[in-house]
């Protein structure tokens with residue numbers, strides 16, 4: 028199937044320093060990312076904080092220009108879009124922000140917030156039609172028509188994120204990118220918003236690109252997943268394959284750090300060793316070698332190129348064929364309500380695994 032969105036070796040290097048006492052440098056926030064997203068799928072991007080997820084999302088939306096490489100939406104170069112083409116792109120691709128508290132203008136009513144994109148992208152609508160359309164959009168996200176006359180600060184975090192989603196839907200987009208869309212919400216509300224996004228994606232035939240560091244959310248929602256480390260994708264495949272047969276040591280470490288699905292106590296497993304290095308001074312060779320228990324001399328010198336594994340997913344590791352499945356450790360951790368709520372979501376996601384609601388055939 029023809030991809031709806033592609034990144035072709037995209038890089039974003041931010042110049043830093045250069046002040047009186049600072050050395051000039053480059054933050055390699057995104058450092059050669061290629062991906063291809065199929066219409067109608069939910070594609071997740073995961074990785075630790077600072078690995079470049081938000082920068083990549085902004086490059087895909089052309090909220091940032093890449094240092095090099097191309098982004099292609101629906102066969103057209105995003106990087107070169109100007110004028111009418113750029114305005115069409117703004118209509119077709121929408122963004123849902125992480126923080127529903129700061130992303131909505133407090134001086135605008137909900138009706139105005141949701142109606143504003145309609146003024147831009149559907150100027151032919153009369154005032155009455157626009158109001159009806161806003162009511163329809165609010166209903167789609169589980170809010171009531173009378174909410175249109177209230178202000179965003181009168182709503183809870185979950186409701187505000189629903190307003191943000193209604194606003195994103197207003198232009199009739201084909202693709203929505205959510206940058207950690209539920210991570211600022213209470214755990215009890217997260218699952219509701221996640222399910223709303225899943226339902227909308229399916230009902231409206233939307234393509235979703237979901238950035239999350241919460242693996243439960245990704246397991247629950249996504250069809251495919253890309254794992255990022257220091258600006259590069261290190262593993263990519265169907266969500267089932269990546270969760271059940273992770274090939275890259277970093278993916279394994281991420282999965283090992285989530286609570287055990289079968290353990291009712293909320294105990295988590297191993298933590299990832301060490302700190303993530305700075306993207307302004309990434310280690311040579313494989314950037315993960317400073318934290319990888321399998322690193323060899325080769326890893327310290329040569330950058331591993333992505334290869335396709337027999338089950339059709341991509342991994343960038345010199346030794347993926349030689350590394351045995353990691354033994355499971357059980358390090359007891361907190362039994363906080365938040366951990367237990369997460370576990371409930373994991374279990375729900377695991378049970379739904381076989382007949383995944385958004386499963387589509389592989390391209």
Ligand SMILES: Nc1ncnc2c1ncn2[C@@H]1O[C@H](COP(=O)(O)OP(=O)(O)O)[C@@H](O)[C@H]1O
Pocket residue numbers: 041042043054055056074075076077078079080081082083306
């Ligand atoms: N405008 C910028 N100027 C300099 N560095 C930036 C800028 N934006 C992001 N970075 C750096 O790029 C890296 C990746 O950031 P980001 O994309 O926000 O990661 P993530 O969303 O995965 O947490 C971080 O080290 C961050 O400090």
Ligand code: SF4
Pocket residue numbers: 275276277313314315316317319320321322323326331343344345346347
């Ligand atoms: S290439 Fe080497 S250091 Fe990098 S993940 Fe593979 S084994 Fe670990």
Ligand SMILES: [Mg+2]
Pocket residue numbers: 080081082206
């Ligand atoms: Mg981010």
